[in-house]
Amino acid sequence: MSAAILTLVTFVPLAGALLMMFFPRRDELARWFALVVTLLGFVLSLHLPLHFTRAASGFQFEINIQWISSPNIHYHLGVDGISMWLVVLTTFLSPLCVLISWKSVHERVKEFFILLLILETALIGVFVSLDLFLFYFFWEASLIPMALIIGMYGHERRVYAAVKFFLFTMIGSVFMLAAIIWLYARTGSFEYTAIQRAMQSGQIGWEAALWCFLGFFLAFAVKVPIFPLHTWLPDAHFEAPTAGSVLLAGVLLKMGTYGLLRFNLGLFPEQAREHAPWIITLAIIGIIYGALVAMVQPNLKKLVAYSSVSHLGFVVLGIFSFTQAGVDGAVYQMLAHGVSTGALFMLVGILYERRHTFEISEFGGLATPMPVYATFFMIIMLSSVGLPLLNGFVGEFLVLSGAFQAKAVYGILAATGVIWSACYLLWTYQRVFFGKVNRDANAVLPDISARERIALWPTALAAVAMGVAPLLWLNAIEPAVRAVLSPLAQMAEGLVR
Amino acid sequence: MIQAVDYIRVLPEIVLTLFGVAIMMVEGALPPRASRKPLGWLAFVGTLAALAATVYQxxxxxxxxxxxxxxxxFSIFFHFLIAFIAALVVLSSFEYLDAQQIRGGEYYGLILFGAVGMVLMSSAVELVLIFIALEISSISTYVLAGFRRRAPSSIESSIKYFLLGSFATAFFLYGVALIFGATGSTRIYMIAETIQGGKHSAMVFTAVALMFVGIGFKIAAAPFHVWTPDVYEGAPAPVVGLMSTAPKAAAFAVLLRIFFAAATPGWFWPVWISAALxxxxxxxxxLVQDNVKRLLAYSSIAHAGYLLVAFAAARDIGISAAMFYTAAYALMNVGAFAVVSHFASAGERYVTLEDYAGLGRRSPVLAATLTIFLLSLIGIPITGGFFAKFYVFSAALKSNxxxxxxxxxxxxxxxxxxxxxxxxxMYMRDAREPAPTVQNVSAPLGVALALTVAATIYLGVLPGRVLDYASRGAALLVR
Incomplete structure (x- = not known):
């Protein structure tokens, strides 16, 4: 079981998608089937945290078979404390995406769920691959279904957004591919651990490693996105259908930060340390810039999109702080952001289904007709702001304490981001929910349905659970982070001696 | 002494010729109004027999x-590829010829005769024989290009291809004459011995350059590519599927033999520049094309460039990468043109990009098929095009x-x-009004598309076996 579990978790959605292709064109059937498959995927993925050895730092549930002999490519899967939670995050959000698309996708329904399931497999594949080639394979494979979901089911300027998303990511990842091929040419292996060993033994020159570092960095920086490569994100998020935005914000962006952590830090620690200052500067610019732009957005969905730029800036800052607390916090923030921003997009989507607009000025006083909705929105928004006892707080706190350890000025600047996010989110909440209902259309809005409630409850529960008992997650994350940072610690000791 | 085994070594050529001759004879005997479909099936059987002969050989x-x-x-690899392409093209032609109301049985005969030339190009190791094979393949394709004889563009295509093609083969022949003058032989392996022994005279360099010009025309490599868009635009779509793949594969085989087996000098920089161009x-x-056939024509020029990158890599890995690329490219391109030929309808009316708008909704399976070929042409994983690019780029990186x-x-x-x-x-725009009608895909075309999709995905998931075979062929060339 433990050898096959990752394969199962990864490919169950794909198998579902393939099966679904032969289904008759009945929308209801496609919806239910997609729900069953994604739920099955989630249940299977729960095996991972339940049987994970928490104290261990290496990869677990590994499977390693040769796939292609020339070049030497292995089907090598495995998770550590970092990637395991990202897998669970993906499988957790997928059924919710199906639920939230139940009514809002009403054309080409079968195709939509096929794409969604293929996307889920690709996303999980990115997190579990321990062979660089396989990683790239899934990385690129995630691009097509996502671009199609945006371009086929999105809003008015969907085609523009889809093409922009595709080209940005594609161009970024071509450089990563070049770096991967170069590493293979020098080390004769695509395997993560083998290349890591080769790097540590100094088989690759400093200069060459720097180029590879930059190749990887560019691909991930586009995905995260790090300022100034973020311009595709507001378009893609805004134009995508709700489920697309949820997965985009919840999981796809994490591919970038995960990549930074796993590859840029894991393979090129010296180069990462050397270049941390400017990367951190960009991250802090992202935090503040994202928050300020979010503040002036008249459009609810764009506001959430820009808040992602700001929150992901925290993650990058944490990763490049090179402190245990900072990196722990970054990983935690990835999960927390996935849950809260995913939920925020669902909430915004629910509103759109009712009013077909995202303009904040169109709303006001919604707490009166939709009290339950307002409550959910409140919880999720506060978790995104970083209120203690909710999930966003833990990540931000750890990241900031890591940033202060690294350099006080980083911490001070980044901490302003917390204030900004409180400003724009609370202000938005006030404008949308409080006051008088001044538009007739808003007075009769139905509150959320049972289906929507089922989609929202898990996120609210997760937000509270992650805020109250962070150790449940952190005790698996910590050893993995320590392993990533250990070559750096040795380096630092070497410098002291 | 000619022995029985000599005939086995040209068995695919013999088989293809016999079937081609048979088709021509039956064509004459058929009443003018009778359907030419049986001749197509005869040609299909002929290509299958050629595949079997290749395996036997x-x-x-x-x-x-x-x-x-x-x-x-090495030659078996190309024999198999060319016969397979010919079979696919025959399958995708039935419906097309019906739609265009072309009633010439010799169409199928010419495909087979063309295939004879191409197959022979890949196994010939004597330059004059290579030249003859090149002419056999070229003359058949000149005629095929003009097969929509009521369409002026098709006539233009045929004449342009013929004039420029003859000009290019003359270059090749001139190169052959010079290398004979310099080394005293036209046999590739004898040339190799002479060249490796002595110093390189200016004559050898000139000869290599001239031969590269001749073959460069056939593979549509810049700066000898100018004919390609016009010819591809005018020629019947399934013929373009053939023309842009099989003769190119054969010409690449010739180029590989001349450069590596004969170990000729002085081609590195010309190839480098031609690849980049x-x-x-x-x-x-x-980027700026509005016609699908022209777009694919320019794309095929670009793909010739990627292939030449593998030549410049100039090691055994480079050769096997080039061979793999030829195969992957041929499959996806034949497939893409099969879809184009189906969608073009009578008189090739629907060949602009605008005509493809909304195809995803009107004809989801056809659109999905074309998408797979296009993704493979981009070089996205799980398709043959990805590994093709991957092998070429990594071979080039290994050669610095x-x-x-x-x-x-x-x-x-x-x-x-x-x-x-x-x-x-196809997926994100609505069709213009009135939307082009899409016929149902006929069974033979369906089989051809299924085969190309399966082969493209196979090369993208399990490229190992084909690459191994290519490497074995490559090892023979570098010795």
Missing amino acids: AGYPGMAFFGMVRVDS SMTLGNISA LVWLVIIAVVNSAIAAYYYLRIIVL
Whole structure:
């Protein structure tokens, strides 16, 4: 079981998608089937945290078979404390995406769920691959279904957004591919651990490693996105259908930060340390810039999109702080952001289904007709702001304490981001929910349905659970982070001696 | 002495010729109004027989006919590929000929005769025989290009191809004459011995350059590519599927033999420059095309460029990468043109990009099929095109051709844009009114498409076996 579990978790959605292709064109059937498959995927993925050895730092549930002999490519899967939670995050959000698309996708329904399931497999594949080639394979494979979901089911300027998303990511990842091929040419292996060993033994020159570092960095920086490569994100998020935005914000962006952590830090620690200052500067610019732009957005969905730029800036800052607390916090923030921003997009989507607009000025006083909705929105928004006892707080706190350890000025600047996010989110909440209902259309809005409630409850529960008992997650994350940072610690000791 | 085994070593050629002759004879005997479909099936059986002959032949490697023909895993690789392409093209032609109301049984005969020439090109190791094979293949394709004889563009295509093609083969022949003058032989392996022994005279360099011009025309590599868009635009779509793949594969085989087996000097920089030019000119011109056939023509120029990158890598890995690329490219391109030919309808009316708008909704299976070929042409994983690019780029990186790889990588990013445009049109735009009608896909075309999709995905998931075979062929060339 433990050898096959990752394969199962990864490919169950794909198998579902393939099966679904032969289904008759009945929308209801496609919806239910997609729900069953994604739920099955989630249940299977729960095996991972339940049987994970928490104290261990290496990869677990590994499977390693040769796939292609020339070049030497292995089907090598495995998770550590970092990637395991990202897998669970993906499988957790997928059924919710199906639920939230139940009514809002009403054309080409079968195709939509096929794409969604293929996307889920690709996303999980990115997190579990321990062979660089396989990683790239899934990385690129995630691009097509996502671009199609945006371009086929999105809003008015969907085609523009889809093409922009595709080209940005594609161009970024071509450089990563070049770096991967170069590493293979020098080390004769695509395997993560083998290349890591080769790097540590100094088989690759400093200069060459720097180029590879930059190749990887560019691909991930586009995905995260790090300022100034973020311009595709507001378009893609805004134009995508709700489920697309949820997965985009919840999981796809994490591919970038995960990549930074796993590859840029894991393979090129010296180069990462050397270049941390400017990367951190960009991250802090992202935090503040994202928050300020979010503040002036008249459009609810764009506001959430820009808040992602700001929150992901925290993650990058944490990763490049090179402190245990900072990196722990970054990983935690990835999960927390996935849950809260995913939920925020669902909430915004629910509103759109009712009013077909995202303009904040169109709303006001919604707490009166939709009290339950307002409550959910409140919880999720506060978790995104970083209120203690909710999930966003833990990540931000750890990241900031890591940033202060690294350099006080980083911490001070980044901490302003917390204030900004409180400003724009609370202000938005006030404008949308409080006051008088001044538009007739808003007075009769139905509150959320049972289906929507089922989609929202898990996120609210997760937000509270992650805020109250962070150790449940952190005790698996910590050893993995320590392993990533250990070559750096040795380096630092070497410098002291 | 000619022995029985010599005939086995040219068995695919013999089989194809016999079937081609049979088709021509039956064509004459058929009443003028009778359907020509049976002739197509005869041609299909002929290509299958050629495939079988190739498999059989693999058990008898060696030289034949006084060292003019050589059967080895290199030539078997190309034999198999060319016969397979011919079979696919025959299958995708039935419906097309019906739609265009072309009633000439010799169409199928010419495909087989063309295949004879191409097959022979890959196994010939004597330059004059190579030249004859080149002419056999070229003359058949000149005629095929003009087969929509009521359409002026098709006539233009045929004449242009004929005039420029004859001009190019003359270059090749001139090169052959010079290398004979310099080395005293036209046999590739004898040339190799002479060249390796002595110093390189100016005559050898000139000869190599002239031969490269001749073959460069056939593979549509820049700066010898100017004919390609016009010819591809006018020629019947399934013929373009053939023309842009099989003769190119054969010409690449010839080029590989001349460069590596004969170990001729002085081609590195011309190939380097031609590769860079082909990729850049091909991709940039493709960006602004509105006609699908022209777009694919420019894309095929670009792909010739990627292939030449593998030549410049100039090691055994380079050769096997080039062979793999030829196969992967041929499959996806034949497939793409099969879809184009189906969708073009009577008189090739629907060949502009606008006509593809909304195809995803009107004809989901056809659109999905074309998408797979386009993704493969971009070089996205799980398709053959990905590994093809991957092998070529990594071979070039191993040979430290960093700049060429950078040019190639930037080019593949540019290329993604115009392939993507078609996908975007198919799935994300609504059809113009009135929407072009799409007929149901006929059974033979369906089989051809299924085979090409399966082969493209097979090369993208399990490229190992084909690459191993290519490596064995490559090892023979570098010795």
